[in-house]
Amino acid sequence: MRAAVYHGSRKLSIEDVPEPSPDAGQVKVRVSRNGICGTDLHEYYDGPIFVPEDPHPLTGRSMPVVLGHEFSGVVTETGKGVTDVREGDHVVIEPIYRCGTCRACKAGHYNVCAVIGFHGLMADGGMAEYTVVPENQVHRLPDRIPLELGALVEPLAVAHHAAVMGEVNGDSTALVYGAGPIGIGLWFALRGMGLTEIDVIEPSETRRASIEALGARTLDPTAQDVPALIAERMNGVGVDAAFDAAGVAPAVESALQCLGERRPLVSVAIYDKPIPTPLIQLVLRERRIQGTICYTHEDYQAVIRLMAEGHYDTTGWVDTVPLTAVLDEGFEALRQGRRMKVLVDPTR
Known part of the structure; x- marks a missing residue:
């Protein structure tokens, strides 16, 4: 499958990489749209910042990684033990890896986990045709929310x-x-x-x-x-x-x-x-x-509820580009101010 792989400062390439399969407790998602955010820009132009050069304690991954932490898609496969998500579900991903044992996690504030990780920075992300995530990162989207709008849940939850x-x-x-x-x-x-x-x-x-x-x-x-x-x-x-x-x-x-x-x-x-x-x-x-940093489960659910009610309007500030144009029409266009928000479509 095709993916945008990050190798360090100003080194991002579209490559053919193996298609992932879900392990126990994981969900495989066919990505519909993946947003480029300010963190991605900082990583590309000034990084590595958050992308680890040594294995991350929660994911075991280090550079190079597939970028992308703002994305929506369709579940195509589930691993053993997954109970709340099924094949065909339209979903959006809350990309936080958390330890569950530090003081912040025990208090319910996993967004400030002592060893926090992010899908698309500390693990292969959504700037690809497929990705695999833990079940606890998955939120189902109501049918009335288009997948392209669902890809904005992450930044709107911030x-x-x-x-x-x-x-x-x-x-x-x-x-x-x-x-x-x-x-x-x-x-x-x-x-x-x-x-x-x-x-x-x-x-x-x-x-x-x-x-x-x-x-x-x-x-x-x-x-x-x-x-x-x-x-x-x-x-x-x-x-x-x-x-x-x-x-x-x-x-x-x-x-x-x-x-x-x-x-x-x-x-x-x-x-x-x-x-x-x-x-x-x-x-x-x-x-x-x-x-303030990131979001919680409650923020995701609040944004999804508002989306379902028609609260958000993307007119005039959101553009979609194919994966092959991610550098020129994505990263460069955002940096130069030619676009405000870019969603990458890995199927194009």
């Missing part, structure tokens, strides 16, 4: 988990910094929680136009003094939560200035370089910066 960490409700006000895929996912997640007062802060005219077309309200930080505008609008009270999906210092500084007392800035970005933190903004108003 956004949903971050929204939950913001401790908001339908009466809350929020700011989202960055209108890339995670920023868009945050806007949808917050709307799904009942929020109506959300501003998306984005300097790119193209990205502002994309999220505005979905119904969002935006602010241009290059043309407006966002903290001053929020202070005037909120009578100096500040917003209930801010979310950084931009990953740049000006966004962090602006967000902290806009927060109300004892409110969180939820960081859901990948930071390429150290971000200076104005601690005085935290101390004087007891604001806090809240980290």
